[in-house]
Amino acid sequence: MIDKSQRSLTELLADGIVLTHEKNTPILISWTEEIEPIDMFHFYQLEDGIERAFWRDDDHMSIGYSGVCESFEADSHDLEAIERAWHKRLDLSVQSNAKEKGTGPLLFGGMSYHKNAKRDAFWTDFPTVRFVLPSLMVSSKSGRAWVTMNRIIAKEEDVKQVLQFYSKVRKKLRSITPLGANLAEITWNPETDQHIDAWKNAISSLTSEMKEGLLQKVVLARRKILRANQTVDPTMVLKQLDSNHPQGYIFALNYGESTFLGATPEQLVRKMGNSLESSSVAGTIQRGHTTKEDDRLGEELLQDAKNRSEHDFVVESIAQMFNEFCLDVSVQKTPSLLKAGKVQHLHTPVKGITKEGVSLFDMISRLHPTPAMGGKPRSVAVEKIAHHETFDRGWYAAPIGWIDQEGDGEFAVAIRSGVLQGKTASLYAGCGIVEASDPASEVEETELKFAPMLHALKGETHA
Numbered sequence: 503m504i505d506k507s508q509r510s511l512t513e514l515l516a517d518g519i520v521l522t523h524e525k526n527t528p529i530l531i532s533w534t535e536e537i538e539p540i541d542m543f544h545f546y547q548l549e550d551g552i553e554r555a556f557w558r559d560d561d562h563m564s565i566g567y568s569g570v571c572e573s574f575e576a577d578s579h580d581l582e583a584i585e586r587a588w589h590k591r592l593d594l595s596v597q598s599n600a601k602e603k604g605t606g607p608l609l610f611g612g613m614s615y616h617k618n619a620k621r622d623a624f625w626t627d628f629p630t631v632r633f634v635l636p637s638l639m640v641s642s643k644s645g646r647a648w649v650t651m652n653r654i655i656a657k658e659e660d661v662k663q664v665l666q667f668y669s670k671v672r673k674k675l676r677s678i679t680p681l682g683a684n685l686a687e688i689t690w691n692p693e694t695d696q697h698i699d700a701w702k703n704a705i706s707s708l709t710s711e712m713k714e715g716l717l718q719k720v721v722l723a724r725r726k727i728l729r730a731n732q733t734v735d736p737t738m739v740l741k742q743l744d745s746n747h748p749q750g751y752i753f754a755l756n757y758g759e760s761t762f763l764g765a766t767p768e769q770l771v772r773k774m775g776n777s778l779e780s781s782s783v784a785g786t787i788q789r790g791h792t793t794k795e796d797d798r799l800g801e802e803l804l805q806d807a808k809n810r811s812e813h814d815f816v817v818e819s820i821a822q823m824f825n826e827f828c829l830d831v832s833v834q835k836t837p838s839l840l841k842a843g844k845v846q847h848l849h850t851p852v853k854g855i856t857k858e859g860v861s862l863f864d865m866i867s868r869l870h871p872t873p874a875m876g877g878k879p880r881s882v883a884v885e886k887i888a889h890h891e892t893f894d895r896g897w898y899a900a901p902i903g904w905i906d907q908e909g910d911g912e913f914a915v916a917i918r919s920g921v922l923q924g925k926t927a928s929l930y931a932g933c934g935i936v937e938a939s940d941p942a943s944e945v946e947e948t949e950l951k952f953a954p955m956l957h958a959l960k961g962e963t964h965a
């Protein structure tokens with residue numbers, strides 16, 4: 503990889519062409535420049551019909567991409583194969599100097615919850631693992647913005663044409679597209695959930711098995727399908743999610759005819775240099791209508807034995823993996839509260855310094871699914887999920903995020919989410935089942951967890 507810090511785009515391209523001859527293979531040209539801040543939602547909407555994605559993290563760093571320079575897919579959950587291919591690509595690249603995190607060549611993507619699930623109609627556009635090196639990416643943080651343009655050039659490439667391509671892109675970024683129809687004008691009709699009794703029975707059967715000591719926790723999910731009276735613009739839903747949830751992560755991935763999007767409070771893992779962090783988020787109670795009631799409910803959650811047991815499985819498991827892969831592991835002594843829309847959760851951050859050679863992909867492979875999304879023991883819980891759930895989870899409750907050329911990046915767990923396809927939405931929400939779980943209360947809890955997506959679909963604030 504050649505880093506051409508102070509060179510112009512023309513010089514960078516010339517270097518790229520030289521390298522294509524030397525290596526006798528196509529070369530990645532990655533160019534990053536600071537631009538005037540732009541509306542990230544307009545950017546997301548810029549080219550309807552082209553693969554695109556949006557990501558906003560808890561620190562309000564946003565990344566959006568439009569178009570694919572190169573995609574990396576794998577069967578099963580083979581992240582090692584993705585990592586190998588990514589390094590190979592980076593070895594054959596010339597780059598401008600992208601100093602800010604979240605700019606420059608990076609991969610954005612994720613994977614399915616189950617390793618080998620049969621996709622149902624909502625997930626046919628989503629491979630088991632897919633990461634994308636965007637062709638056009640905009641990153642924004644603290645009132646500043648950058649564009650990264652990636653292109654793989656061949657030996658015989660005409661530099662003039664490539665330069666024209668870059669100037670077209672710059673022009674495109676200056677054009678503003680009006681956002682779509684008002685969501686409040688759309689009527690949504692939910693399908694009746696014919697599986698609700700079976701879902702409650704599954705909880706009863708799981709709690710009986712837990713009493714016999716066969717397993718300790720399973721995170722069981724429900725699906726809600728809704729149909730609209732007109733086609734829905736995913737950008738509008740995304741924008742609503744963003745304004746309703748100033749904390750946590752907002753994401754959207756548009757593959758083919760489908761958009762997977764959501765507002766998740768759950769970080770899976772973040773790696774910057776050798777600092778690693780993960781937040782165990784599990785255990786839930788509703789929000790109060792007043793600050794006083796909210797505080798009282800929060801206190802009740804902190805003291806509640808059932809929720810603490812649900813939560814502690816997650817902390818123990820994440821801490822154990824950190825101890826395996828990191829030095830100086832620190833686990834917050836007691837859980838704090840994390841407020842997320844209509845619910846509040848127990849939350850325990852875990853931190854560490856990675857041992858030599860430990861990558862972000864290694865950590866994702868080991869952590870997914872944590873007991874906040876799977877259960878304990880993990881393999882038994884995942885089997886129970888596949889057995890009891892009547893639908894494919896697709897990418898719900900699985901890692902989604904980005905990784906850059908230094909191996910730094912961040913992944914969230916894609917919950918409080920759903921898939922949009924034209925006039926149809928399929929939403930997902932789950933909850934941790936432990937021995938003391940009551941089926942009716944778990945149904946209520948999932949209803950609260952459907953709320954972020956339901957409100958956004960209707961263009962409502964969640965207050």
Ligand SMILES: C=C(O[C@H]1C=CC=C(C(=O)O)[C@@H]1O)C(=O)O
Nearest residue numbers: 784785786874917931932933934
């Ligand atoms: C599986 C979900 O939530 C998980 C994350 C936080 C709290 C959870 C709980 O209290 O059950 C779940 O483990 C979901 O929202 O679909």
